[in-house]
Amino acid sequence: MLPERLHADVRTLWDYHDLRxxxxxxxxxxxxxxxxxxxxxxxxxxxxxxxxxxxxxxxxxxxxxxxxxxxxxxxxxxxxxxxxxxxxxxxxxxxxxxxxxxxxxxxxxxxxxxxxxxxxxxxxxxxxxxxxxxxxxxxxxxxxxxxSKAVSFEEHLTGEEDVDRVISMLVGETQRITAYAARGFAIPQHVPDGVERAFGRLAAAGFTQRMLR
Structure with a gap:
């Protein structure tokens, strides 16, 4: 089970990537x-x-x-x-x-x-x-x-997706927003401080499998 503070961080990243x-x-x-x-x-x-x-x-x-x-x-x-x-x-x-x-x-x-x-x-x-x-x-x-289908993080997991894998994907996607812009692969996107902090805590908690090395 994820600690509640990490649940909040996951929701922060999930909401950030949904452009609405x-x-x-x-x-x-x-x-x-x-x-x-x-x-x-x-x-x-x-x-x-x-x-x-x-x-x-x-x-x-x-x-x-x-x-x-x-x-x-x-x-x-x-x-x-x-x-x-x-x-x-x-x-x-x-x-x-x-x-x-x-x-x-x-x-x-x-x-x-x-x-x-x-x-x-x-x-x-x-x-x-x-x-x-x-x-x-x-x-x-x-x-x-x-x-995208309008679903919450929790609703997305009702399918066949593994929670640790999806969190790792969220962390990797967040890293790529900045890294790919720096490499010229994508236009720059604003990353709010709250997103940066949520990303850092989830990476520190070990959800790094999909991060660039």
């Missing part, structure tokens, strides 16, 4: 590959709600996804969307990307022949901020909205 963008219609929805099938489910929900007329699923595999999605993240996401009634003709698959930068860059190339002025990035809840910062760096001329 105002929903609006875009030219395409882009489901960023991960181990979370909820990304594909939410992309299908947004399509049926009329948020975008075209869906792109992007992602190959990572060590954390190959067992769950052996044929690749984007391929499995497409199958989930088809089962949920998204027409095959509105789905594009980008099966090569192995990180968020490649998700954005390879999808941009895939859509180069289309008039794309706005996109909705559909991600895990705690990936929104980094995905947004990355896309703004790599695709600066496009209006970008982020979307």
């Amino acid at each position: 963008h105002e929903p609006r219609r875009c030219d395409a929805g882009i489901g960023l590959g991960s181990r979370d099938p909820g990304v594909a489910v939410h992309a299908a929900e947004l399509f049926h709600a009329g948020r975008f007329p075209l869906v792109v699923f992007t992602g190959a595999n990572a060590p954390t996804t190959v067992e769950r999605f052996p044929r690749g993240e984007a391929v499995h996401y497409r199958e989930i969307a088809l089962e949920l009634g998204v027409p095959d003709e509105v789905i594009l698959v980008e099966p090569e990307a192995r990180n968020t930068g490649e998700n954005v860059e390879f999808t941009r190339r895939l859509l180069a022949g289309r008039e794309i002025r706005s996109v909705t990035l559909v991600t895990r809840p705690y990936q929104q901020r980094r995905a947004y910062a990355t896309a703004k760096r790599l695709w600066p001329g496009v209006d970008i909205v982020c979307a």
Whole structure:
């Protein structure tokens, strides 16, 4: 069991990465590959709600996804969307990307022949901020909205996710906001003092498995 003070720190990071963008219609929805099938489910929900007329699923595999999605993240996401009634003709698959930068860059190339002025990035809840910062760096001329299933940290864990793993992911995502901006991979994002302190306490408590070395 986590001490209550660390629960508060987890919620601080969780809330920081949720950008709470105002929903609006875009030219395409882009489901960023991960181990979370909820990304594909939410992309299908947004399509049926009329948020975008075209869906792109992007992602190959990572060590954390190959067992769950052996044929690749984007391929499995497409199958989930088809089962949920998204027409095959509105789905594009980008099966090569192995990180968020490649998700954005390879999808941009895939859509180069289309008039794309706005996109909705559909991600895990705690990936929104980094995905947004990355896309703004790599695709600066496009209006970008982020979307995730609206769930709390506790609700997210009702699936198959391990609590220690998700906390470690939150810590790693927070570190990457600053580190990737410094390396030119993403635009800078403000990190409030409270987020910095929560990050430091969780890292000191041992949730460092997903941190950059």
